[in-house]
Structures are given as structure tokens and as C-alpha cells.
Amino acid sequence: MKNARMFPFERNRYFYGKLLTVRDFESEQKYLNDKRRLLNRLLFGSGVVAGMQVVAVDDKTITVEMGLAIDYIGREIVVPSPVTLKLSMIDGFTNNEYKKNVYLYVAYDEKGREPVHSVGNSSVRGEEVGEYNRLLESYRLFVKEEAPDPRTFENVQLLEDVVILHQDANVRVSQRMPKYVNPGDVVDVTLVVEKTLQTPRVSVSFGYEADGFDPVGYDGNRVSFVEPGEGQETEYRHTYSVKVQDRPGTLGKLRLPAEAIELFIGDNRIPIDHAAVHSSEIVSKPAMERVLKDWYERSLDQAAEGSADREVCLAKIGLLQVGPTYIIEQVERVPFGEYIPNASLMQRMALTGRGASLNRFYAEAQTYDVDYGAKPELGVTYHPERNAFEFKLGIPKPQAIQDEIATGVVEVPLDATAKTPRRFFSRGLRNFVTDEIFHGLGAGQVTLVVGLEEHTDGRAFVYYDSSDVFKGTDYEADVPNVRFGTIVYPASGSFRIGMKLIEATEAQKLSVRWWAFKKLQPGTADAAAGAVIGHAMAEAAAAKEEDS
Template identity: 75%
Template sequence: MKKTRMFPFERNRYFYGKLLTVRDFESEQKYFNDKRRLLNRLLFGSGVVAGMQVVPVDDKTITVEMGVALDYLGREIVISSPVTLKLSMIEGFTNNEYKKNVYLYAAYDEKGREPVHSVGNSSVRGEEVNEYNRYLESYRLFVKEEPPAPASFEHAGLLEDIVTLYQDSHVRVTQRMPKYANPGDVVDVVLIVEKTLQTPRVSLAFDYSAEGFDPLGKDGSSVRFLEPGDSQETEYRHSYSVKVQDKAGTVGKLTLRPEALELFIGDNRIPIDHTVTHGVDIIEQPVAERVLKDWYERPLDQAVEGYADQHVCLAKIGLLQLGPTYMIEQVERVPFGEYIPNASLMQRITLNGRSSSLNRFYAEAKAYDLSYGSTPELDVVYHPERNAFDFKLGIPKPQAIHDEIATGMLEVPLEKNAKTGLRLFSRGQRNFVTEEIAHGLGTGHVTIVVGLEETPKADAAVGSDGERVYYGAVDVFKDTEYEAELPGVSFGTLVYPDKGTFRIGMKLKDTAEISSLRVRWWAFKKLHDGVESSIPADIAEAIAFSQAAASEEK
């Protein structure tokens, strides 16, 4: 299509006896094609109209479904039947590196068809000449391995100020702000991290300085992004908000200096050697009116041909390297939002939205975990362009208890034998078995630990040792300062898992001077299989000690 400002549209004028030549027939087709494409370009824009879904068939093959799109010159791209291709066979795909993202594009393409003998040319040239009898308005699929520049899309320059913080063959970090803002507006700054699937975890932290803006949120002018450890995405978006100051007619600036910016890819810190600055025009005029003004006042040649080299991106395809080859891991359809909406549908959506959203606010909420014992956090961001509040609530995690513990104490009296003067269990026996004791942990298997409790004497000096509990063999402390005034007792336990009860069996190994035994028991029950026990260290040591002592006695 020729530049319309330099070449006005012409159409044939027919009259009886007019001699029609090739030029006349070509002009006839060109007139309608160019005018239709001009209107397509200016009224509808560019992008996918319907269909053209990209679907992975297997690890190396994709299918592009039937569909219609308009390119950036207003030409119709029609895929009339599904196309299945191996990715390696598509134009532009190279085999030098597989751990990457590739971008599948569709472009308008004309192809000659039906070659026929040209009588007129052969009479001039003196040899047989063939010419194509038809043009097939077709398409071309090809791959690019570099992502398009964020500002290369038509509407990006009208709506947003986009800066690049860092870019290499595997990672690109950009940041976006609205190009215009009104005083008092709260605007979102969007940080976008694009990466390949096999690129290590990305983290970013920086402090920004602002002129014409006030930071919002609990972090002030500090921004932190950390890629989730279990995620498998190729793009992440992190937003923070600033409030526009009442300085109409000025340019607000948000600056990121390299010394205040830390970018890590895996364990490697990436040096940033340039300053990044956003410029936002603070205006009194409504932002939508200003954007429309810029749109309608753009030069016609820019509107028609300013993006002639741009093509419609159908998919971003994430690849994983598998040894000497690759596999398709993800397919993101129309990754840059190049769609052409239906005008009547958009009108209905707009009307329904207006009738139902007047004087109504919307809320979006996200919750995230905080460590146990932290103070709950609440961060609220208001989006005036859609009457929406964004609530972010930090909730402390509950205390993790993976085992249940119960304890109790029972006192077993010892009777004095009138003949021998020795104190034994009732009926003069050295062995004693308690009644069933309910541990309170319900049915199921439990572990029981039993110990002897010694209380301090009433006349004990101030500052002396207080209450003691001995687990395992008491006689190991004999002839030490920790020797117990307790008889040697062997313990055994009998557990009834179906009842939730147990018995304690005791055996006196030597004589006893005291009138009763104070027996302290602990019951432990595992709640979740495969979770590390949370038994206190001192109790765990007592269990191990008692088990070792029991095996030694045997």
C-alpha cells in the first residue's frame, strides 16, 4: 500500500470502447485492496481476530489452529486449516541453544499459483515464458528467539513509560509506569521479570528516589522481588504504588540508581551500570482525554506505516534443554495481548459495566504467610481507574505441633512389713501393676516414659536443689552428689492402643525407707507420619537412656 498522503486513491473510469490493459486491471484490484487495508489499519488495529490458537502436540511439535488476524498494514492473515509443524522445521529456529524462549509469529504472504504460458511475452522474447495465473493470499509462520522490545507495540508509547533495567539472552527486567497522571492519583509501578525456564532463581531489590511522587505501603521507597522457589513460570509481575503530588504541569520522575540496585540470578550478582529514570507528565486534563488527543493527532504516515515491520506474535514457547536436544515445556498464547475485540461485544460489555458499577467499589484480596509469632500485616492499594481496592493481608502461621504430649503423676503407697521392717508394695510384694490409666491422647499407638519424682525435704537449705525426676536406672547416680534417696525401681509399661489406656508395672530392686513412690509418666503420640518429632530434648534423652538401661539389665 503506497503512502496515501502522497498518492491519492484512483479508480478506473469505464466507457464504451475503452482499451483495458494490465495496468487497468491491476489498478482495479489495488484500489479496493488499499482502501480496505487502510480502514482495517486505522479502525481495527492489528492482532488476532479469531482462532489461531497454538497447541503443543508433543515435546517438539505444535499445531496452529484455523484463524484470522490483521497485520500492522491492515492485511488479512487467514489460516484456513490447522497446521502441524515440528518446531525445529519452522523458519528462524536455530539449534545453538535450547534453554530459551522462542516467539512464534504469523505474517501476511502472497504466493503465485497456476503457472500458464504467456502468449504475449513469448512473442516479444521469442521463447516460451510462463506467468502465474493467480495470487494466493497466504501466510508465513516463523520464529524469533529474541523478545520484542516492550515499546515496539503501537499503544505502548501512548499509555506507558517503559524502561529496561537489565537484559541478556535469558533474562529481561523492565518496569512500567503510566505516561500521564493527575494530581492525587495513586498509580501502580509494574516490575516485569521475563526469564527462560532453566534460568536460576531471580531476585531483585532496590531503593528508588522520587520527584513528584510519594511512596505508599509499609516498605516506603524500598522494593523487593524474589521469585517463588517452586514456580515454573517465564514471566513474573510485581507491583508497588506511589501517590502523585499536587504539581500539575510538571514531570514526575522516579529514579533507580545502580548503586541502590541489587540483581541476583541464582547466586551470581549482576552488576547494573546505568541509571534508570521514569518520566510521567502530571496534568490537570483527564488522562483518557489526553491519550485520545495524542492518538488522533499522530501523523497519518505514522498511523499507517509506523509499525510496518511488526508482525503478530501468536505464542511464546518455553523450552527445556534435555542433554543434546530440547522439549516444549510451556506455550503462552498471544503473549503481548495482540487481539482485536469485536466492537458490538465491547459496547455491550461497556454498557453492562456502567449500569452495574455506578457508585460501587470492588475489592481484590490476597493473603500471604508470616512466620509464627509475627504481627499481622495489612497493605491496601486503591486503583481509581477501576474503583478497586487491593488488600494484601499477612497472617502469622499457627504454631506447628506435630506430636501430642500428655503427662501425669500417681503416688504408689509402700506398706511396712511388721516382721522384717521393710517397706514393700501392698500384700508384701516387690512387684506392682497399676490399674488402667487413660492417657487422654485417644486411640492409637503411644510411647510411655516413666520416672521417679523426688521432692525436696522440708528442712532443705535455701538455694539447694529442688524437685527432681529420675528416668531410667537410678543407681547410676550412686556415690555422687546427685544420688537419690529413692529405692531402685524397674519399670515396664503395657499399652492398649484400642482403648487409649496403659498400665505401669514396677519392681523394687532393694529396700525402701520412704512411705510412697511418686511416679511421673509421659505419653507421646505421633500425629503425622514422616514429620520430625518435636519431643523436647531432655525427654528424648531420658527415653534413650531408659531404653539403654533396660537392655543392659536384660
């Protein structure tokens, strides 16, 4: 089966006296091999079945453990025993640039074994001819220094729409989203940043335009990713979510205009010369049914050929440049998820998963502050890897009061003969004025609020403005109806309260509650706090000196 093109299967028909030649025996082998490989390809797929772990032995050497894989045309690849190789000795590795990622692949290979003398060929050709008596089904390891395009993988073509934002020798920035979506679903869009270890810090931000989708989260249609400062990875994934509008039968678009994409590698801004556009079909039936429809409607040629020219990638190896050479910094096994799961294991997981915690949803929540007067914000992100919804609630800050406040109570005797430093005069005139009261807020303008305070059944009530509005209700006051006035002395930080009785009263005294409000200038509170702290420190130092 030298290529994936399928021809009608044809097998030998045996009968007595049939003359068997090389062609017949080769046809026998080809018939069995092609059928088995076709079934491998269509039923199981391609990738690593077991083993083939890649391990860094030292700074320049790797080991590939024994294992089994199936390639993209159904051939079995067997590594029968561990093999240890210098990375520089593997086919495809070049020494011209050490700051890079390299990709280790395994491919099917055949090798001749047991050379023998060919009697038949020597009689025809007239000279001694050697042939191999056996063909060893083996493997070949080699290196590629460019990452494969994610859009060339068969499973990605079926499930996802992938766009490339930027790609060069050291960095590739791509984005993925589902190919089919359902109305009302919240779907994840994944930004993928792939880089070499020594590439400077990468950051990406953009605003997207949506047709058929609504942004989800407190950032709206803005997306931002900054590589962690301590980041030592070669791949990062940043996920944000959009909600699908109720528009079945249409094509949803997510567009990233080139001018809206800000990509920085280190301190250098990388210009983007093309827009990236996602297309997702909004379908009324479950999205997975639509994917299966594509799968089942493939032609036999498409199904059998698939990615026939692709090999299985065993590892992504990150290299660090050290002077004139390199070291292996990290090894990521099977970086593109090319595994073949065991069918019975998958069935068991499906059965046990029905009642397991994998089908339960969890909620995580956190809050953050937004400016006073702003609307509360709510952002929701779904993390499918742990079945968790993350809620972020933005709560407006309380109003910052830049005022200083003082309060007090003045006991006002209505008897003119009473001895008090703040008594009211001339009861017969029904007008009363207090002595000068110092509010304690210092010099400057203040605002005063004055009311009558009453104590009933252990509770305090303060009546501001006219108390006669409560007459005839359950809240009728026992204090007389009074009109207040105030005089403020900004220079001395004091004031007086004037009071006029509107009606007769038998009360011997009244309790007058006052509030003084002073607007602070910016920085005044900090300066005052600093002065208090400085004074306290000075007192503490003086006390310490006195003790010594």
C-alpha cells in the same frame, strides 16, 4: 500496498472504447485493497481476530489452528486449515541453543498459482514464457529467538513509560508505569521479569528516588521481588504503588540509581551500569483524555505506518534442554496481547458493566507484628484486575514481661491475744511486724508492693500508699490510714511486712495484699520450663515402669 506510505487514492474511469491494459486492472485491485487495508489499520488495529490457537502436539511439534488476523498495515491474514509442523522445521529456528524462549510469528504472504503460458510475452521475447494465473493471499510462519522490545508497541507508547533495567540472552528485567497521571491518584508501577525456564532463580531489589510521587505501603521506597522456589514460569510481574503529588503541569520522575539495584541470577550478582528513570506527566484533566489527545493528534503517516514492519506474534514457546536436544515445555498464546476485540461485544460489555460487580470495590486485610514500641504501620495496595484494595496493618507486639510474679493476702488481727502464725504485736505501740513470709519465687532479690484490701458489696478494693487522700469522696475507705514497710531476705526467699497505724481504728483485723516481682535472667524461663517438663517426663516414666 507494498508499504504503509499512503498516496492519493486513484481509481479507473471507464468509458466506451477505452483500451484496458494490465496497468488498468492492477490499479482497480490496488484501489480497492489499499482503501480496505487503510480502514482496517485505522479502525480496527492489528492482531488476532479469531482462532490461530497454538498448541503443543508433542515435545517437538506444534499445531496452529485456523484463524484470522490483521497485520500492522491492515492486510488480512487467513489460516484456512490447521497446520502441524516440527518446531525445528519452521523458518528462523536454530539448533545452537535449546535453553531459550522462541516466538512464533505469522505474516501476510502471497503465492502464485495456476501457471499458464503467456502468449503476449512469448511474442515479445521470442521464447516460451510462463506466468501465474492467480495470486493466493496466504501466510508465512516463522520464529524469532529474541523478545521484541516492549517500547516498540504502539499501545505501549501511548499508555506507558517503559524502562529496561537489564537484558541478556536469558533474562530481561523491565519496569512500566503510566505515561500520564492525575494529582492524588495511587498508580501502579509494574516490575516485569522475563526469563527462560532453565535460568536460575531471579531476584531483584532496589530503592527508588521519587520526584512528584510519594511511596505507598509499609515498605516505603524499597521494592523487592524473589522468584518463587517452585516457579516454572517464563514471566513474572511484581506491582507496587506510588501516590501522585498535587503538582499538575509538572513532570514526575521515578529514578532507580544503578548502584541501588541488586539483581541476582542464581547466586551471581549482575552489575547494573545505568540508572533507570521513569517520566510521567502530571495532568489535571483525566489521564485517558490526555492519551486520546495523543491518539487524535497523530499525523496520517504516523497512524497508517505505525509499526508497519512488525508481524503478529502468535505464541511464546518455552524450551527445556534435555541432553543434546530440547522439548517444548509450555506455550503461551499471544504473549503481547495482540488481539482485535469485536466492537459489538465491547459495547455490550460497556453497557452491562455499568451496574455489574466490575465497578465495585472490595477490601482485603491482614495483620502482621512489628517490634514493641514501634509505630503502627499501614500499607495499601490496589489490584485493578479484581477491583480490590489490600490493607496490611502492622501492630506493635505487646511488651514482653520477663518477670515472675507472686501474690498473697495476710490477715492481720489487731487483737494481741489472737493466735495466728503471722500476727502483729504490741497494739499499744501502734507498730506491727508480721512473721517471715515465703513468697515462693526462690532465692534472689524481689520487689514488694503492699496494700490494704477491703471487701464491700461483693467487690474487692485494694488501697495502696495513703488511703486518707480519698476522705470526703465517694471512695472513702473503711480501713484505717496505714504506713507500710518491708524487709526482704534474698537468701531464703522470704520477707516481712511492717505496718504503722496513723489513726485509731475499731477494726478487729486488716487484710494486707502483697505482690512480689522477681526479674528473670535471660533463658531462666526456658530453663525452668525445661526442668518442669523433664521432671514430668521422669515421673511419667517412673509411673509406667511401676505399672509394668
